Amino acid sequence: MNPNRSVDGQPASAPSGAARVVAIDGPAGSGKSTVARTVAGRLGMAHLDTGAMYRGVAFAALEAGIDLGDGDALDALAERVDMAFDGSRLLVDGADATEAIRGQAVSTAVSPVATNAGVREVMVQRQREWAADHDGGVIEGRDIGTAVFPDAPVKVFLTATPEERARRRSDETDDVDLETLAAQIAERDERDANRAVNPMRPADDGVVIDTTDLNLDQVVDAVIALVPWVGEDRKSRPPAEPEPAADTVAEGTAPSLPRAFVRPAQPVVDAPALGIGARLGYRAISGTSRALAKVAYRSEIMGKERLPRTGPYILAPSHRSGLDFLLAAMVTRRRVRWMAKESLWTYPALGSFVDVMGGFQVNRGTADRRSLRVAEAVLADGQPLVVFPEGTRRNGAVVEGLFDGAAWLASRQRVPLVPVGIAGTEEAMSTGTRLPRPGKIVIWIGEPLWPDVPRAGRVPRREVTAFSDRLLPELQDAFDRANAHRGLTTLG
Numbered sequence: 001m002n003p004n005r006s007v008d009g010q011p012a013s014a015p016s017g018a019a020r021v022v023a024i025d026g027p028a029g030s031g032k033s034t035v036a037r038t039v040a041g042r043l044g045m046a047h048l049d050t051g052a053m054y055r056g057v058a059f060a061a062l063e064a065g066i067d068l069g070d071g072d073a074l075d076a077l078a079e080r081v082d083m084a085f086d087g088s089r090l091l092v093d094g095a096d097a098t099e100a101i102r103g104q105a106v107s108t109a110v111s112p113v114a115t116n117a118g119v120r121e122v123m124v125q126r127q128r129e130w131a132a133d134h135d136g137g138v139i140e141g142r143d144i145g146t147a148v149f150p151d152a153p154v155k156v157f158l159t160a161t162p163e164e165r166a167r168r169r170s171d172e173t174d175d176v177d178l179e180t181l182a183a184q185i186a187e188r189d190e191r192d193a194n195r196a197v198n199p200m201r202p203a204d205d206g207v208v209i210d211t212t213d214l215n216l217d218q219v220v221d222a223v224i225a226l227v228p229w230v231g232e233d234r235k236s237r238p239p240a241e242p243e244p245a246a247d248t249v250a251e252g253t254a255p256s257l258p259r260a261f262v263r264p265a266q267p268v269v270d271a272p273a274l275g276i277g278a279r280l281g282y283r284a285i286s287g288t289s290r291a292l293a294k295v296a297y298r299s300e301i302m303g304k305e306r307l308p309r310t311g312p313y314i315l316a317p318s319h320r321s322g323l324d325f326l327l328a329a330m331v332t333r334r335r336v337r338w339m340a341k342e343s344l345w346t347y348p349a350l351g352s353f354v355d356v357m358g359g360f361q362v363n364r365g366t367a368d369r370r371s372l373r374v375a376e377a378v379l380a381d382g383q384p385l386v387v388f389p390e391g392t393r394r395n396g397a398v399v400e401g402l403f404d405g406a407a408w409l410a411s412r413q414r415v416p417l418v419p420v421g422i423a424g425t426e427e428a429m430s431t432g433t434r435l436p437r438p439g440k441i442v443i444w445i446g447e448p449l450w451p452d453v454p455r456a457g458r459v460p461r462r463e464v465t466a467f468s469d470r471l472l473p474e475l476q477d478a479f480d481r482a483n484a485h486r487g488l489t490t491l492g
């Protein structure tokens, strides 16, 4: 359903329509309009493109020959201009501006117009009034979840790489070449993200969806899975378009593929930076250790196909030896990061090595709060992370007494835990041994386990414990299989 009402009007009072707002923000070309339109259609809700409103003001300013640097003139224009949506067409002071607002002139003028505080104030008022009139709606823009409707129950921030966004835009037009489009988009992103009033950023309690490698249906399904009243709505009013498959709408259950691309936007500290040594040396060292492990330990890695190909995840290996760090890193060619105890840095050479391998410091024993925040940042940044759930090196064939750190991190960041059994390292180099002995090493990668938590919001403590309980038998299984395979191949 599309709005067919004027967005002009008297200053709005409290944003009473917020109860049913689906806020979709993000940079140009991330898919906001296409996704918002489709979600609105599927949910039988109204859709508001607030970018079109700012474009409408820019259009009116160009028509009136207003100097874009004249803030007072723009404020006054925003107050008096009449904008109305007629289906998908935008009327500005009665004239059809639908095509013109997508043209080059308006695209260049819109962001200086939108940085103007007075213009924004008027637009925000009209957007709130529109939502009150429509009992909510799917509203897209740059500041909907952060400034216009900070209480919206659904806040999504769509992203995609700048290259992909420019490519999408260039597929839509023959008038401008890819480089020019990429430069224009980069300039708009920069201005939108850095302006003083309501800059573009994900809401702290929202969800970020990276649409780079997703198709429209996957993004739409991921958004609809976040809408709390979907079940209710489907009982009471039929959707405007054919019913989506049942698994795409149940709350908290999402189709498996998009999960890797959806992450909570809760604030985390910056991911620990990688030093120059790590950036240059990691490949060389991991390549060498891979080759050495093959020759000296006839190492075998089983189940690589089960590893997620993209996105963040936690490798949760068994831990029987100091060699396990290197071996865990070998399961993927992607750079992994890992939590390393502080004491490793007391030996400068070892400390440098750990740096190069992507290690970052944590306090010994159960991971402390700050370390967990840093680890969260690594995952939020999309990097795979190694966390040994047994906490410290253990002996023997039994996996027991898991710490909750790995499950907590996976639940908070909504990423999978991958159980990894590493067999043979205790024999090769157990605690107290200085030099490794040759032998056979087998690494078994188990099925990734997803946390059973809602897509956004708090993670109940009991869910974390339950997740650790779920990991334990799977890690034991991976370790058993690795040990069994090692036994078989050693005998054979």
Ligand SMILES: Nc1ncnc2c1ncn2[C@@H]1O[C@H](COP(=O)(O)OP(=O)(O)O)[C@@H](O)[C@H]1O
Pocket (backbone or CB within 6 Å): 026, 027, 028, 029, 030, 031, 032, 033, 034, 035, 168, 169, 172, 211, 212, 214, 215, 216, 219
């Ligand atoms: N995964 C996707 N999600 C949404 N749109 C996509 C996706 N992949 C490609 N597109 C295309 O990208 C283009 C730009 O999307 P649009 O909705 O205009 O973005 P925005 O409103 O964020 O600028 C559209 O042509 C759309 O069909």
Ligand SMILES: Nc1ccn([C@@H]2O[C@H](COP(=O)(O)OP(=O)(O)O)[C@@H](O)[C@H]2O)c(=O)n1
Pocket (backbone or CB within 6 Å): 027, 028, 029, 050, 051, 052, 054, 055, 110, 111, 114, 115, 140, 141, 142, 143, 144, 188, 192
């Ligand atoms: N809520 C909003 C929506 C758009 N805008 C501005 O309006 C411009 C046009 O928005 P849009 O969504 O139509 O255009 P694209 O940049 O996605 O092509 C953006 O570049 C922003 O500068 C804004 O500041 N706040």
